[in-house]
Amino acid sequence: MIQPTTVTLKEAADPRKQVSERQRIWRRFKRYRPGLFGLGVIVLLVLLAVFSPWIAPHPPEEIHTPLRGAGPSSDYWLGNDDIGRDILSRLIYGSRIALIVGLGATAIAVTIGITVGATAGYFGGKVDFVLSRFVDTLMAFPLLALLLTLSSVFGPSLRNVVVVIGLTVWAAYARLVRAEVLSLREHDFILAARASGAGDRRIIFRHIVPNAMGPVIVIASLAIGGVIILESALSFLGLGVARPTASWGTMLSDGREFIRNYPHIAIAPGIAITITVLSFNLVGDGLRDALDPRQKE
């Protein structure tokens, strides 16, 4: 599927109306409605996360003992959890954890993945062999088993969750960047850069990596949702973010214990996770169409 070019004849003829690459991407992205919806939800989530203390109707860790397991009321819109905390407020604060882990861990993974992939692809030979076996190993590991092990060894905390997830999900980026570098390094502009005296480091990070960024951004935006699910699963199993911090996963874990008596505790966090992951996936789909038309699913 080849996307029609978005520069019209009129624009091309009129030098004052030249569109930048960024504007062109935005224009293509805009055409995919679900992507815009996802972007809207993410903007809303970021606002919720930043302004939690002003938006949340109650402090997230405040315990109202008489209201243990109470259903929705005018004061507590989503009801109270098993020890009487306001579910809505905890949900709002939980968006912070989801975004910090989703974006933080993905940033770490992208950094490692680009470095490893570019090094393997550029130097080839033994370096490539060793790094590629490392990537194979990570790809063959059932991710959650590795995460649970690492997190039980290093102890559950927000910082550890971000680091541990970041350290384990970079293999896909490394594989992608390696393949891009293999095809890019034969191009004339690399030869030109070398002829004008650029060193390996400069060639890799100034000339090769920027050219491989498109697909990396697409994969990363599609992976953030997966990372958020991983965090919630870790917290759900008690090895993610430590209590009493409100994370959607720990809220579900509380809900699970009281599923017979207070099933309402487990409903809202699950919906929050689904909507968040869905929105990141939709933005990812939109970005894929806008940045890399060849990679259509």
Add this chain to the structure above:
Amino acid sequence: MLTYLIQRLLQGLIVIFMVSLLTFIVMQLAPGDPVRLMVGQAYVTPETLEAIREKWGLNDPWYVQYWTWISNLARGDLGTSIIRQGVPISDMVKDAAGMTIRLNILSFIVSTSIALPVGVLAAVKRYSWFDYGSMLGSTLGVAVPNYWIGLMAIVVFSVQLSWLPPYGADSWRGYILPVIVLSIAEMAALARLTRGATIEVMNQDYVVTSRAKGLAPRVLILQHIVRNALLPIITIMGYRIAFILSGTIVVETVFAWPGLGRLFYNSITSHDFQVVQAVVILLTVIVVVINILTDLTYAFIDPRVRVR
């Protein structure tokens, strides 16, 4: 073909070796003294502790311990658990592996038998209500956490309606919820993948030609389109096995399914690291074997690969 197979087997062995080394090193970093865990609250003199350490080889340097472990592993001996003494880890793992494999094969059958036809139909009837509906469903299916679906299913079908047991694998009715919940994510991913692959093939010249010369749509879809679309689908499905096993860990925990996932989780929480190591190695072996089988299937289906 034979060299290809040998090459893949060697790569697989390297992966298993690396995983074993990595897990072993991580286990060494784990806080807590295994001997302390073993004796529990009982009063023991430091001399006795030292004697126990000596007996289990815990005073040896880590690479000596690793070597003992890996050479026992190669003979199929996974050792005994320090926490749950008396039961060989091999026995624990054997029963659990059977249950996990059963659960996963069933959910594989459920998800493929629904997702493949849905994906092909959505592609053939592109931009129809069926296409939009099924893609909306699968987009949601990819985004929803499977353990949450599991919890909600327990609330509705076990607590409210009391149709199905909330946990355990004692009768066939205990299989229904875990199998369906485990299938959802795969079903959704596979339906999207199938639709994409089918559309890709439908745009190929030979399909257009076949259609132009008046080939019956039924024959065209089944013999020309689906057969060719299966290639990328099989490859990607094979590589998703690691994700599927990750899903098993949570789903088994939610439904108290007596499989590898729950054994793994229980061992993690009780700091029974020998069992953790054993399960991790076993899961990796499963992943590696399935990846090699996928590559072989691919070579078997695609004549172009066989020739090379």
